[in-house]
Amino acid sequence: MDHHLLAIRVFNRVVETGGFTRAADSLRMPKATVTKLIQNLEDHLQTKLFQRTTRSVSVTPEGECYYRRTVKWLADLEQMEGCMTESQSAPQGVLRIDVGGGTAKHVLLPALREFLERYPQIQIDLGVGDRNIDLINDSADCVIRSGPLADSTLIARRLFDLEWVTCASPDYLARYGTPKHPAELEQGYPLTHYRHAVNDRVLPLRFVDRGKTMELLYRYQVSVNEGNALLASALAGLGIIQTLRFMAEPHLQSGELVSVLSDWQPPGENMFLVYPSNRHLSAKLRVFIEWAVERFNS
Missing domain, CATH: 3.40.190.10 (Periplasmic binding protein-like II)
Known part of the structure; x- marks a missing residue:
């Protein structure tokens, strides 16, 4: 029964991840073990659960029906076992x-x-x-x-x-001046932008002017794909940044960073x-x- 239950759990993970390799990685077991368990389950049920080619894995209609039933059954079983374990x-x-x-x-x-x-x-x-x-x-x-x-x-x-905050170091503002309006950022203010960690897209600075959102992507000298590095770039005087206030707050309190363009900050998340x-x-x-x-x- 334990072997059969393991096969059902592995089957569900293959469905959820969309592949034998991804399921094996997420379960931290060899792919060959996953394949063997699925084969044994199909033999036991005398039903083909997956259509397999060299490039893809798809669930058969019978497999989809089996998944819908077993996913609820497994959840109920885990909940029952969890209640017993938690009581002890x-x-x-x-x-x-x-x-x-x-x-x-x-x-x-x-x-x-x-x-x-x-x-x-x-x-x-x-x-x-x-x-x-x-x-x-x-x-x-x-x-x-x-x-x-x-x-x-x-x-x-x-x-x-x-809450968002746009900020820069005092040294930076002494060198370049303090912008009074977001549009001024195009006029020679070095910027540091955040670059998306997955798709590598450089994100614009966002501001709100009379209820309308402005997205500004001017020429920048530096872009980074991690939040702490973005903050470090501002502390080093490399450019104006836009970051989450809880990250910048200690440096705003100490005077290492100065908030700018606060009247145009975008809404929070x-x-x-x-x-x-x-x-x-x-x-x-x-x-x-x-x-x-x-x-x-x-």
Whole structure:
């Protein structure tokens, strides 16, 4: 029964990831093992679950029907087992969280000791970077990210509001002057832009003028694809940047950075904790969600 249950779990992961190799990587098992388990499952059911070619894997109609039934059954089984486990022990195990570099440095890591002291049997594997990951393919339990939620199969819990700030170093402003209007940035102000970590697209500076959003992408001398590096470039006097206020706030308070063009700042966003809707909440993930909402959504 354990072998058959493993085969069903592997089958579901192949469906969710869209391939045998990706499923094997996310489950951390050899691809040959995944292939053998699927073959055994198909032999047991006497049904072809996948159409396989050298280039692609697609679910058969029978496989799609089997997935819809087994995904709910597995969720119910995990919930039942989770309830039994939770009644006997404290939350434990490895919790995989993915978060942007700035949020990790300025928000999550300074507060994380409080969580670990409350739940000492939980081990955190923290993935840090500005690349938006796939929760299934990258085997993360949850991510902390800003902006709108594009995938309707995910659940997002709001943590806190974000505010943007445009800023530069005092040395930079002494050399180039302080702009009074966003349009002046075209007139010889060196800029540092953020470059998207996935598609390499350089993002414009955003401002709001009389209710209308302005997106300005003037010539820049530097672009970076990571939030902490963007902040470091401003501290080094390389250019005006636009960043999240919680990252810049300590440097604004100390005078290392100066806010400019504050009357034209774009509207803020929300920071969310995101996790799959079709995955049973393990005890470790559930308590982390509860702690994060309690700690940051106040």
